[in-house]
Amino acid sequence: AKGLGKNQYCVYNDTMGMKEIRKMELEKDLQRALKDKQFYLMYQPKWNVKTNKLAGFEALLRWKHPRLGVISPAEFIPIAEETGHIVPITRWTLEQACIQCKEWQEKGDIHPISVNISIRLFQTDKLADFVQSVLEKVELDPNLLELEITESMVLFDVEDIVRQLQSIRALGVKISMDDFGTGYSSIGLLDRLPIDSLKLDRLFTNDLETPSKRAIINAILLMAENLHLDVIAEGVESREHIESLTQLGCNVMQGYYYGKPMESEDVDDWVKNNKE
Ligand code: C2E
Ligand code: CA
Ligand code: CA
Numbered sequence: 001a002k003g004l005g006k007n008q009y010c011v012y013n014d015t016m017g018m019k020e021i022r023k024m025e026l027e028k029d030l031q032r033a034l035k036d037k038q039f040y041l042m043y044q045p046k047w048n049v050k051t052n053k054l055a056g057f058e059a060l061l062r063w064k065h066p067r068l069g070v071i072s073p074a075e076f077i078p079i080a081e082e083t084g085h086i087v088p089i090t091r092w093t094l095e096q097a098c099i100q101c102k103e104w105q106e107k108g109d110i111h112p113i114s115v116n117i118s119i120r121l122f123q124t125d126k127l128a129d130f131v132q133s134v135l136e137k138v139e140l141d142p143n144l145l146e147l148e149i150t151e152s153m154v155l156f157d158v159e160d161i162v163r164q165l166q167s168i169r170a171l172g173v174k175i176s177m178d179d180f181g182t183g184y185s186s187i188g189l190l191d192r193l194p195i196d197s198l199k200l201d202r203l204f205t206n207d208l209e210t211p212s213k214r215a216i217i218n219a220i221l222l223m224a225e226n227l228h229l230d231v232i233a234e235g236v237e238s239r240e241h242i243e244s245l246t247q248l249g250c251n252v253m254q255g256y257y258y259g260k261p262m263e264s265e266d267v268d269d270w271v272k273n274n275k276e
């Protein structure tokens, strides 16, 4: 079927056809998802094993599609990035997360919140100004907000990214490098990037028994220490993970062992049950 026109897929591969059809449908439905209030946030705890205290929550986006049910961000974020819908979606997410964080604070619970920010937001007008406007509107302490960015963004205009990150940090907001160690390596740029922490990708946590992977984590932790960066391990699912990571000197962990992403109504109970 090679060489067939764009509209003649699905000739020999049914699975591929289904995927294409689903993608087109999601692309179309993304247009009204925000307006129709189909998005909501889940919150996953981060735990500091050294102080034995909650270190904050990461906000994770969900799309409740009217017909297809809950759709994973792993599926719809790449589509939203392609179509540009990611910009209004991220703005909504950031504001929602800040509102939630403020709500917790007003109840007497101080939990920092982190929000995933796509590279596309750095290509729009003045991300720092937008972040500042949300913080002011919500009256949230900037120290309680953290933005998670990914390594791939440094492939773009590094000077410009550095400037934008500096403006955001000048507000008092923290920056974390997500999925560190996967994809495009930014190690050569780490000393130039104004960031506060690294999030070790879950692939490393899953491979702790492999001596070569342990060596890499060890090196990353040493480097981070020298650069005064905190390290958060992702995908922590077991006692063994915690023991190995602690031995290697990692103090903050996130993963199913501590808690899966939960709805905001369930956060209070989780916090109560996990007070040490
Ligand atoms: P991420 O930022 O690396 O988020 C962590 C993902 O790993 C989450 O999946 C979380 O549910 C999952 N996870 C956490 N702990 C464990 C664990 O112990 N084991 C396993 N197997 N998985 C774990 P989720 O919520 O499906 O999000 C997937 C990705 O979608 C995120 O990866 C992030 O890249 C993206 N994403 C999520 N929310 C947003 C958002 O608001 N904006 C943007 N731009 N991207 C988002
Ligand atoms: Ca993240
Ligand atoms: Ca991650």
Ligand code: CA
Residues within 6 Å of the ligand: 179
């Ligand atoms: Ca990831």
